[in-house]
Amino acid sequence: MSSIKITTNDSQEGSLKVAFATTDLENIDAHFGAAKQFAVYEISKTGTSLCEIKKVLEKDTDKAVALLEGIDIVYFTNVGAIAAAKLINSGIFTIKYKEIVSIEEEVKKLKEMLNSNPPPFIKKIIEKKAS
Numbered sequence: 298m299s300s301i302k303i304t305t306n307d308s309q310e311g312s313l314k315v316a317f318a319t320t321d322l323e324n325i326d327a328h329f330g331a332a333k334q335f336a337v338y339e340i341s342k343t344g345t346s347l348c349e350i351k352k353v354l355e356k357d358t359d360k361a362v363a364l365l366e367g368i369d370i371v372y373f374t375n376v377g378a379i380a381a382a383k384l385i386n387s388g389i390f391t392i393k394y395k396e397i398v399s400i401e402e403e404v405k406k407l408k409e410m411l412n413s414n415p416p417p418f419i420k421k422i423i424e425k426k427a428s
Contacts, residue, residue: 311423312341313407316351316365317400318373326397329376329384330358337368338404342411345404362387369422372403388425390418 317325318332327333337349351364362383365371370390374397384391410419 310427311411312339313369313411313419313422314338314348314367315340315404315407316368316371317403318371319400322350323401324397324399325372325374325394325403327373329361329371329373329380330356332361332373335365335371336400338400340404340407340411342408345408358383362389365389369426372398390422 314337316335316337318327318329319325319334319336320327320332322334322336333353335351335353336347337351339346339348353361353364358377358380362380365384366387368389370392371384372392372394374394376384376391376393381391407419410416415423
């Protein structure tokens with residue numbers, strides 16, 4: 298496992314760290330267990346930035362979950378039951394899309410949610426990080 302740091306911005310209060318399983322860095326288009334990389338974004342009310350690309354060098358659920366330490370939400374097209382349980386037990390909220398979705402569009406939706414009335418799961422993430 299390795300990662301490429303894009304920026305070194307400090308996390309903003311009330312921000313989310315979100316990982317997207319992706320093959321092309323543009324779409325959520327990979328199964329969690331088969332993902333070769335995760336694009337990690339920092340999303341806040343005032344901005345968004347691609348802050349890291351985490352590369353998966355070997356197929357190992359425990360290592361993949363450990364690679365995502367510090368991530369609040371992970372998106373993918375599918376996930377096995379054991380991997381999903383390990384992610385949830387690590388405090389990472391999971392979101393599965395059956396179809397391929399644009400990362401840019403999802404980032405935009407998350408920013409809009411933060412600026413309006415976020416759903417309970419996002420409020421819970423932000424409250425947990427603030428305490």
